[in-house]
Amino acid sequence: MLIHQFYDTDLAHASYAILRANKVIVVDPARDPQPYYDFAALHEADIVGIIETHPHADFVSAHLEMHQTTGATIYASRLLDGNYPHQTFDDGDVIHLADIDLKAINTPGHSPDSICILVEDENGNSTALFSGDTLFVGDVGRPDLREEVGGIKAKKEDLAKQMYSSTREKLMTLPPDVVVYPAHGPGSLCGKNMSPDLQSTIGRELRENYALQLMDEPEFVRVLTSDQPFSPVYFGYDVELNKNGAPAYAASMAAIERMPADVELVADALVVDTRPKDKFNAGHVKNAINLQLQGKFETWLGAVIKPKEAFYLIADNHDLLELSLARAAKIGYEAQIKGALLAPINATEASAQLDTEHFRNHPDEYTIIDTRNWNEINGGLIFANSLTIPLPELRDRLNEIPANRPIVVHCAAGYRSAAARSIITSVISEVPVYDLGEEIRNF
Known part of the structure; x- marks a missing residue:
């Protein structure tokens, strides 16, 4: 068995390919499916399954497109109630991948429909856990993102109680040498205390993870519901988009109009300028918002610009323009882009300089x-x-x-x-x- 991690540093998102006997199952894929196709081609293997551990809030998944392209089965909890072709995958369900088994474990807490995937090798030994947003290295998933969105809504206190049960009754009882592969690393807004490490073991988490230490349920709920990071406005939008399945990535990108720099933009239209702030300050379009491409661009784009709010996108050069569009598409915002262009000729507004x-x-x-x-x-x-x-x-x-x-x-x-x-x-x-x-x- 080969497990390959794909890691997106911009969103601190980890997805995985599990390879066995020329068959691949992908866990929590990102928006662009091409890296998974390339991995399968490299190993002369077929993608036969895609598992969604929950409907993600912070990025858009390619599960539907991958199913339509490869015929691979999508697996998700029945509680997710996905509006796309899928097979339910819950407690007691097993996916046979040649001579290894992938077993579903319902682990509500981050969301009501969260699952983890336990891998048993050809000898029946538990070896790996794909923990989604339930268990991170040094943390557990925040419980406050499903109070307003999703087919199942739940108060954060109730989800925190479910997380207490999920961790104590299901995950903490696993063998200590089981390797933990989470869906996020440090910088993600899906938790508050993640380690820089991108994998761990159950034994290490039992020793070091604050959320797995000895405490009663009320104390756990208090700790887990306090001091969580902010929740960008796009989170609810992405949950719904993932429940329905996003449109094909390449077609969505191709549909964005690339505009010449001398184009006349619609008056008073919303403009997002991704250039470095020194260039923005030297000259920009009136009323443009400077969301620089370096840094957590996707997070701030989805925090400042509302879902379905149309905007123009400006970048520093053609390569960075395409990169800006790709990063906007990670959170499903490409359909909102009225046009993409380099700094137009009327980008003459200068910013005041502080003494x-x-x-x-x-x-x-x-x-x-x-x-x-x-x-x-x-x-x-x-x-x-x-x-x-x-x-x-x-x-x-x-x-x-x-x-x-x-x-x-x-x-x-x-x-x-x-x-x-x-x-x-x-x-x-x-x-x-x-x-x-x-x-x-x-x-």
Whole structure:
């Protein structure tokens, strides 16, 4: 048996191919199916199955397209109630892959319909666990993403209780040498305390994972439901898209209009400019939002731009334009792109530059906006009189920002503040709006 991990650092997403006797089963595939086809071709094997551990919130899966292309069977829990051809895969169900078995384990907690897959080798020994978003290295899946979406909705406290049972009764009883292959690594918003390691063992998790330590159910619920990261607005959209199956990747990408730089954009249209902020600041389209391609672009695109909200996409060169489109498609946003282009000839709006020393000496002369996430803000303000508006909330809270004195925006490192400054500038022109950027590290 060969297990191959495909890891997307942008979304901290891990998917897997299990190869045995020239047959492949793919677990939790990403949006672009080509890497899985290439893997199968390299090993002269056929993809015979695709397993979805749950309807993912943070990325779009290629399960339907892969089924339509290869004829492979999609397996998912009956509780998922997927609107695509599939075979249910729940407690007691087994997939035979030559002489090894893949056994379903229902593990509600991250979502009501979550499953894990236990692999038994040709000798009947439990060897590997594909744990989806139930068990991570150093963490377990957050329980608060299905309160508003999905065929089954559940309160986070109820899901946390189910996670307690799933971990204690099903996963923690497995042999300690079973290798754990999770669906996410550090940086994912599906948990709060993930290790940099991308695989583990049950024994290690029993020793080191905070969520698997000795505690009663009420304490577990309290710990698991507190201090979770923010939930981008696109999460619910992707759950529904994955329950129905996304359109074919290559066709969706080809349908996006690539536009010349001298095109006249629709007046007041939403524009996402992915260029580095120094180039954006030197000249950009009026009212454009600067979501830089480097960093967690997909996360912030899906946090700032609402599902089904149409926008133009600008990039620095043709290669980066195609990369920007591919990254937008990972979260199912390619259909919202009205057109893709390089910086147009009317990208002449320049950003105001902050006199950092004046600000350092006279902070009371500015309105300071803290755009960090709530868990960071709650850990302590950097400037005592800051107006706290996390970036994902900013477009809905612009009316709270006074325009009676210059505005300085900050985050923790500079990415979010660049985006926030561009958003604020689109509605406030009476006073300059500054980005403190990386200088925040010196305060």
